[in-house]
Amino acid sequence: MSWALRFLGVGNASAVKLGSPMAVIEHDGQPWLTIDCGGEGLTAYRDCYGALPDAVFVTHVHLDHVAGFERLFVDAFFNRARRGKVRLYVPATVVPLLHKRVGDYPNVLAEGGANFWDAFQLIVVGDAFWHQGVRLEVFPVRHHWPETAYGLRLQGAVTWSGDTRPIPEMLARFAGDNELIAHDCGLHGNPSHTGVEDLEREYDAATRARMMLYHYASTADGETMRARGHRVAMPGECVALAEPTGPRAELFEG
Ligand SMILES: [Zn+2]
Numbered sequence: 001m002s003w004a005l006r007f008l009g010v011g012n013a014s015a016v017k018l019g020s021p022m023a024v025i026e027h028d029g030q031p032w033l034t035i036d037c038g039g040e041g042l043t044a045y046r047d048c049y050g051a052l053p054d055a056v057f058v059t060h061v062h063l064d065h066v067a068g069f070e071r072l073f074v075d076a077f078f079n080r081a082r083r084g085k086v087r088l089y090v091p092a093t094v095v096p097l098l099h100k101r102v103g104d105y106p107n108v109l110a111e112g113g114a115n116f117w118d119a120f121q122l123i124v125v126g127d128a129f130w131h132q133g134v135r136l137e138v139f140p141v142r143h144h145w146p147e148t149a150y151g152l153r154l155q156g157a158v159t160w161s162g163d164t165r166p167i168p169e170m171l172a173r174f175a176g177d178n179e180l181i182a183h184d185c186g187l188h189g190n191p192s193h194t195g196v197e198d199l200e201r202e203y204d205a206a207t208r209a210r211m212m213l214y215h216y217a218s219t220a221d222g223e224t225m226r227a228r229g230h231r232v233a234m235p236g237e238c239v240a241l242a243e244p245t246g247p248r249a250e251l252f253e254g
Pocket residue numbers: 060062143163
């Protein structure tokens with residue numbers, strides 16, 4: 001039972017060469033749960049696994065996180081085995097925003113007869129959800145408007161910050177079991193993202209030592225953050241995770 005986190009991309013919204021800021025939690029070498037669905041990220045996913053995702057958690061609906069949904073719709077809808085079975089875990093307050101961004105286009109197929117959501121199994125989530133018998137936790141982060149952006153925790157294994165300003169109070173609670181912490185960080189902070197000086201000011205050394213930073217502007221910025229002593233994720237990098245410690249159930253396999 002091995003677990004890993006693969007960074008499909010590590011760039012900010014402008015850093016196309018570094019890929020969409022998204023990742024896959026792998027289990028026993030197979031993709032288990034994908035975090036977000038950016039355009040370049042979906043291409044990286046297909047290049048890596050030879051297919052498109054079966055299960056996606058959506059952190060928020062900025063386009064570098066949801067631009068791949070039209071392609072995922074086509075892939076799922078026109079495949080009888082996949083239609084209506086690609087699981088989308090979406091925080092309740094994000095559902096209306098996702099619908100406006102990607103679900104509400106008039107006539108998703110030119111010939112009609114289909115709804116965007118027909119391709120998917122939408123699972124609306126609150127503070128936690130179950131995926132293949134494993135419980136994951138969801139927590140609000142600080143990215144633009146309240147309750148529009150969320151992080152994800154697989155207890156004991158990984159906490160994914162999503163796009164956010166520093167959130168030490170959240171990580172004290174949702175990364176308190178020695179998780180690897182994948183954290184938004186660029187060289188320069190701004191009102192919606194963490195900068196390296198913010199990171200160094202807001203988190204203690206022990207917490208920073210568990211972090212891998214992603215969502216930066218350029219390879220050069222990544223090198224500069226590395227030179228400051230931080231672990232900076234590379235596009236495509238896959239890191240081993242500890243065995244999850246949270247609740248499990250054998251009730252059903254999703
Ligand atoms: Zn964002």
